[in-house]
Amino acid sequence: MCGVYRDFLWIGNNSTHCFKASRTNLIFSFLTKKEGGCMNINELKRRVCECIDERKEELIEIGEKIFKNPELGYKEEKTAKLVKKNFEKLGIEYRDKLALTGVKGKIGTKAPNIAILGELDALICPDHPYANKKTGAAHACGHNAMIANLLGVCFGLVDSKVINSLDGSVTFFAVPAEEYIEIEFRKKLMEEGKIEFLGGKQELIRLGEFDDIDMAMMCHPTSNPNRVVYTNISMNGFIGKVVRYIGRASHAGGAPEKGINALNAAILGLQGINALRETFKDEDCIRVHPIITKGGEGVNVVPSDVRIEAYVRAKKFDALIETNKKVNKALEAGAMAIGANIEINDLSGYMPLVPNDTMGKVFSNNASEFLGKENVIGSKIHLTGSSDMGDVTQVIPGIHPLVGGFEGEPHSKEFKIVDKEMAYVIPAKIM
Numbered sequence: 001m002c003g004v005y006r007d008f009l010w011i012g013n014n015s016t017h018c019f020k021a022s023r024t025n026l027i028f029s030f031l032t033k034k035e036g037g038c039m040n041i042n043e044l045k046r047r048v049c050e051c052i053d054e055r056k057e058e059l060i061e062i063g064e065k066i067f068k069n070p071e072l073g074y075k076e077e078k079t080a081k082l083v084k085k086n087f088e089k090l091g092i093e094y095r096d097k098l099a100l101t102g103v104k105g106k107i108g109t110k111a112p113n114i115a116i117l118g119e120l121d122a123l124i125c126p127d128h129p130y131a132n133k134k135t136g137a138a139h140a141c142g143h144n145a146m147i148a149n150l151l152g153v154c155f156g157l158v159d160s161k162v163i164n165s166l167d168g169s170v171t172f173f174a175v176p177a178e179e180y181i182e183i184e185f186r187k188k189l190m191e192e193g194k195i196e197f198l199g200g201k202q203e204l205i206r207l208g209e210f211d212d213i214d215m216a217m218m219c220h221p222t223s224n225p226n227r228v229v230y231t232n233i234s235m236n237g238f239i240g241k242v243v244r245y246i247g248r249a250s251h252a253g254g255a256p257e258k259g260i261n262a263l264n265a266a267i268l269g270l271q272g273i274n275a276l277r278e279t280f281k282d283e284d285c286i287r288v289h290p291i292i293t294k295g296g297e298g299v300n301v302v303p304s305d306v307r308i309e310a311y312v313r314a315k316k317f318d319a320l321i322e323t324n325k326k327v328n329k330a331l332e333a334g335a336m337a338i339g340a341n342i343e344i345n346d347l348s349g350y351m352p353l354v355p356n357d358t359m360g361k362v363f364s365n366n367a368s369e370f371l372g373k374e375n376v377i378g379s380k381i382h383l384t385g386s387s388d389m390g391d392v393t394q395v396i397p398g399i400h401p402l403v404g405g406f407e408g409e410p411h412s413k414e415f416k417i418v419d420k421e422m423a424y425v426i427p428a429k430i431m
């Protein structure tokens, strides 16, 4: 998969996937035995949901435990252990340490194989009330709920023994490092040969861990306290960027003419990007958001080493590549004007997320049974953020619906769960 995946990243991909399904409920639509006196689909679903409800309190406890023990990407040892412990209790065979911390369990042997994904990682939000004091990690994006959702589906299918009536298999995949952070740490992992990609799902695709999976889904929390779901979610892709302007130091007061001011070069580069914004097309949903991570050494020295990190995001792959080229030119122009040197390091970010229509419709129908039609929003919604689920949807069919039960701005200290049943339990029943 490795080489093919790189092609996906740098050349783009127009693969189309076609699945036909009309019945409500995702797993059941794709996996119910087509012949041979099996039980009625609604009866099977009822039994699975009963089993999930029986373990409602346990699922909430699991979700809360992860919430209070947040871990950052590629370091999610405790959370992975919790997943493994539950797989063992259920007798689910699994493999672990995939892309360092990923855990992949499977029930059934037949095709098709549907994967339920749950992200193990937290993000850095040190002022969050439950942040880890040492690492600043906090579940300010609600990934803890995804793991509860994943285990909820496990409990339902295994406890009810309904898995034996399905004509296919289900993979439960706890995946690491969705948040694209701690770039220096991850680059070190790359240098050590431990990973090749900064995002967990990307790395798992490279390792071939999605090769046996036919389609994948996961539910992502959204800031809406109500029992609602948004089922047709697409997202921007992005390219990450680390930039270094190299000038020449000299006395800032006594002899600035002997120096080359790397900060001035960087500021011109950033102004160049801003001047380009009027050329961005609305339909491309472009976002370019650089930050200066190092502005100089001391105020009395002409800055000689200035660093910038940036994301370039866009809805479609072509626009992403095109905008990235323009942004790099603008950054280079800043260096040229001042006579500084520049190093631009483009990092493979995430691919645009393109949801599979059929899966989205099936998910919507099933969600309506639990939440009522009026609370299932199936209209197309494009988010200008990004996820490595985008990479998955470029390789196999997948969906990334948003689920309510949460409040506050995501990635901030205000983000919290306000409806535990909606956050931890109901998405498991919908899937």
Ligand SMILES: [Zn+2]
Pocket: 141, 142, 143, 178, 220
């Ligand atoms: Zn997230």
